[in-house]
Amino acid sequence: MEFEELIRRRYSVRAYKHDAVEEKKVEQVLEAFRLAPAAANRQPFQAIVIHTEGREEELARIYDREWFTQAPLLICICSLPGQAWVNGESGKNYSDVDVAIAMDHLVLAATGIGLGTCWIAAFSPTAAREILGLPDDVEPIIFTPLGYPDDQIRPKKRKPLSELVRYERW
Numbered sequence: 681m682e683f684e685e686l687i688r689r690r691y692s693v694r695a696y697k698h699d700a701v702e703e704k705k706v707e708q709v710l711e712a713f714r715l716a717p718a719a720a721n722r723q724p725f726q727a728i729v730i731h732t733e734g735r736e737e738e739l740a741r742i743y744d745r746e747w748f749t750q751a752p753l754l755i756c757i758c759s760l761p762g763q764a765w766v767n768g769e770s771g772k773n774y775s776d777v778d779v780a781i782a783m784d785h786l787v788l789a790a791t792g793i794g795l796g797t798c799w800i801a802a803f804s805p806t807a808a809r810e811i812l813g814l815p816d817d818v819e820p821i822i823f824t825p826l827g828y829p830d831d832q833i834r835p836k837k838r839k840p841l842s843e844l845v846r847y848e849r850w
Contacts, residue, residue, distance in 0.1 A: 686792055688836075693796030695831035696751035705793050706753070709826065712789030713757075716782035719765035719774040725782050725821075728812055730754040732825075741807040743800055743823065751796070751827025756812060757783050759819045779821045787824065796829035 681689075706729065713727055732739060736749040748754070757779050764775035787797045800823040808820040 681792055686788060689833065690788060690791040690797075691833050691836065692798040693825070693827075693829045693831060694745075694747045694798060695829065696747060696796060696825055696827040697830045698750065698752065699828050700752050701795060701827055705795060706826070708793060709786050709789045709795065713782050713786040716778075716785040718778040718781065722763055722765050723778070723782075724760045724762075724764035724775045725779045726758050726760065726818070727782075727786075728756040728758065730756065730812075738811060741804065742811060743803040747798075748800070748823075748825060750830070751825035753826040755786065755824050755826055756808065756820055757786075757822045758814065759821050760817065761819060762817050775819075776821060783822050783824070790826060794828065795826055797824040797826060799824060 710727060710729070714723075718724065730739070730753065732749040732752060732754055739749050739754065742748075759775035759779045761773050761775040764773050764778060766773050783799065787799070790797045801821075803820070803823055805820055808814070808823075812820065814820060
């Protein structure tokens, strides 16, 4: 699949089949995550792969939408801010940026092999910490279900480039 087609086909899937995802496909998606660039190549992130079967009620405490646990897997990407590169001048810690890049690699890889995903940031960090047993120095940043879509691609609503791009200066 050409890259342009891939980015046009990626959408936020909100209905999943209960079909298991083949281990080879899970590994492909996780390998794309691993290969993502990170500031100073520190890779201050980790993925937690969670099987949903039999845990729907518990996992709903993290994000209470039926489709969240429809897919056979959830993936939580966590940051390790203490391991991230920090810009010496601004003090900006790049762990969240690195997580976003790694997540996008994962999402695009999943799309390329016929799997669906949906970025979820509106979850309960407290429930995620408790259920996933996260240490204090680890921050849950983003979740996605991972499975076969059971819905259709909807048209994307995006601003035109003229509203998003400036040249030379603000």
